[in-house]
Amino acid sequence: MSDKRNFQLSMKLMPIYDSSRTKLACIEVKLTIGGLNRGLQGGSPLDETHYFQHIVGDVENTFGNIEAYDDLGPLTISVEYELFENPFLAWKTDRPVQGDLRIQYDAVPILQDVVSSSFERQIDARIEEGFIGIASTFIPIPAVEESAAVDVTIEWDLSSSPKEFRSLSSFGEGDVLQMATSLKELSECVFMTGKVSSYLPTPSLDEDGPRGGLRGIHWIDTLPNNLEAMREFTSNMVPRLCAFFKDDSATRQIFVRKVPRGLRATQATSEILIDYDDDSKDENDWDLVRLFNSSLISTWAHLDPEDDGTPNDWFTQGISHIYTIYLPFRFGQRPPDYFRATLNGYLSSYFTNPFVSYPMDKIPLDSWYGKAAIAMRSCIYMIRMDCFTRRASIARNAGVLRPIDEIVADISSRRRRGEKIQVKDWLKYLGDWIGEEVAEQHFHEMRSGEIMDLEDMKTAFDGIYPDEQRVLDMGFDQSSLAEEIVSGVVEHSEAAKAGLMDGDEILWHSRAEYCGTHYEDKFRLIVNRQGKTINIEFWLRSNSVVKSWISRKKQTSG
Structure with a gap:
């Protein structure tokens, strides 16, 4: 239910496709932000800054055709990097905003190889069949306290989209009218449009009515079989987790997005964004269970920051x-x-x-x-x-x-x-x-x-039981994976012994995330060295041995 004391944010989103109507060119965004002078910013009109949190990417290639107006007329807006401890993109006007602020611009989604597991460091992603993005990466969030309440209206214009395309967000499918929410939930809202498929489990019921559970899993195109199998696991786990955390009316929603490289989960208040790549089809079931399960639990398990701001x-x-x-x-x-x-x-x-x-x-x-x-x-x-x-x-x-x-x-x-x-x-x-x-x-x-x-x-x-295990040692610089050029190979390391060399171009590599938890696994790379493709494999361990512990399966007689 909306509240007249809240400020209002109304958005109209129109996906624009190329001439073939198969590739997304941009999202045309029209925003109206009202109620800016009711107690926000200490009672004064909203200041000149509307900001994105921790955005990466090239500004000019991300936002174009920016127009802005308030009750006094046109405004000039610039989009600049603010380099504080946590850099972000600041939307700045040439004068203080008076009354309702109206902004129109084109958001050109970026598809990048490395996507962070933090909402604040996420970036909106374009895929061939549509768009899956997070509000804080393409919607300027008003610079007010995070706890501020906002009434959100979302209107989708799919007139330029193929007729079978759907649109939805964390708040529901299609248009949303004056949904009261927090600024945090707004910034973490996931938006999705394209040829969307959804798995919607039957709601759990008891004598008193609906119980908490999985609202749905949404994806574009076709999921790998092992990820599709996660639908059953998730729909079985969520009601049990709701009961476990004594949050019987809670629901959870999962959005699944294909990216060039990576398998990771990003958690928000009541939804999860799962990123997967082509290699994910070979992922072990138990590794997927760990990813989905830990992500779900993270939506409940929190301590508040300390009084000095120290996070927990x-x-x-x-x-x-x-x-x-x-x-x-x-x-x-x-x-x-x-x-x-x-x-x-x-x-x-x-x-x-x-x-x-x-x-x-x-x-x-x-x-x-x-x-x-x-x-x-x-x-x-x-x-x-x-x-x-x-x-x-x-x-x-x-x-x-x-x-x-x-x-x-x-x-x-x-x-x-x-x-x-x-x-x-x-x-x-x-x-x-x-x-x-x-x-x-x-x-x-x-x-x-x-x-x-x-x-x-x-x-x-x-x-x-106590056990002796060797210390983890990658043997080369972490930046090598992002830059796709090997650097910092450590002399006498297993990486060096396997033949990895500074300057090798990385064409492919196995998942570094599993190096600590999969003790016996070897790390694999395919590199290009002076035009020659080379397969390299090594155990990511040093010669140093430490005391560890292990659970062993008890042998039964007979």
């Missing part, structure tokens, strides 16, 4: 990964072998990461190993907290089978009610089970980089 992304990473080990097995969607393989992959990734002992705030995120170091450390920490709170429940005969489940669900429920939940609250929950000092100590150890040995967890998971 480690919490989302830890919860999404621990429940990617547990829940597909617990909910009967995958067998015990999936549980064991996923647990062992995460254990190996944690203990063999070169940054395993770095303080968390010192881990370089722009390195081969940084993001995985934080994700896996957070996961192992959560596994330990799960183990210790279970023991505490048994010791005091509390009758709570899995205290960590109750804690995580309660945090999610409280945040949905508008409460701010931070690290101190998380530690209070843990402290109620294992003692405040012990909870603080474990958290400090995790943050400081003290290696979390599992000697005190040998009986967990029906028994885990």
Whole structure:
């Protein structure tokens, strides 16, 4: 329901195709932003800046034919890079805006090889049969507080599109009239137009009416068979996750987009954008389950930032990964072998990461190993907290089978009610089970980089055992993959021994994302060297050996 106190954003989107009516040329966008002088920007009219968050790409090739008007007449708008800590494109006017702001422009979608897994770093993507993009990459978001409420109206004009084409967004199919939402949800809204196919599961019902579940999966063209198989897994998991997080009326929606290179998921408030490439057809089922499951859980699992702005992304990473080990097995969607393989992959990734002992705030995120170091450390920490709170429940005969489940669900429920939940609250929950000092100590150890040995967890998971494993070592610069030219080959590394050389042109490579969790796998590249195509394969490990842990399948007699 709309609210007259909100500001209004009305958009009309018209896909324009080339003369063959098969390739998208641009999206013609017409925006009207109203209510700008009602309490926004401290009560003054909106300032001169309307911004895109963290856009990449060439400005002139991205936006064209910009026209703008307000109640006083025409405005001149320039689109410029603002180089702060997190650079973005700023839309600036030549004078303060008065009254309603009307902007018209052509958004030319960019298709790029490397797409980030963060909404703020996403870029809209054109594909042959249509368009799938995120609002913050092609809609100027008013520079107001993120919590500001907005009434959104979306109108699609498909008069230039082939007749079988559909249009939809996170808010629904076709046109949307005065949908009240938050600025955050608006910026994360996914837009899709083209020859769209949808999988719409039958809604789950109980005595009180509809229950939470999967609203739909949407894609363009034809999905690979293994991705199509994810429809059943997802439609089975989402209602169970809604119940698990005590969010019975929640729904989730998945948009699937083909990109030149990569397999990744991007999470928003109630939807997920899955990017896949041609190689995805050969992806292992369990790897797809891990991708879909962790992405779904990430839409629920959050702590609020600290008062100084410090984010608590480690919490989302830890919860999404621990429940990617547990829940597909617990909910009967995958067998015990999936549980064991996923647990062992995460254990190996944690203990063999070169940054395993770095303080968390010192881990370089722009390195081969940084993001995985934080994700896996957070996961192992959560596994330990799960183990210790279970023991505490048994010791005091509390009758709570899995205290960590109750804690995580309660945090999610409280945040949905508008409460701010931070690290101190998380530690209070843990402290109620294992003692405040012990909870603080474990958290400090995790943050400081003290290696979390599992000697005190040998009986967990029906028994885990110490193992010796070699440290992860890519052996060449991470920038090589993006630049498609090999650089920084480390002398005496496995990469060098396999024949990889600086200056090799990379034609193809296997997925670097699996290097930490798939301990036995080799990394493969196809390179061009002076006109000769060469296949290179090597094990991404150094000679350094560390103590790790592993879960082994028990042998049964007979």
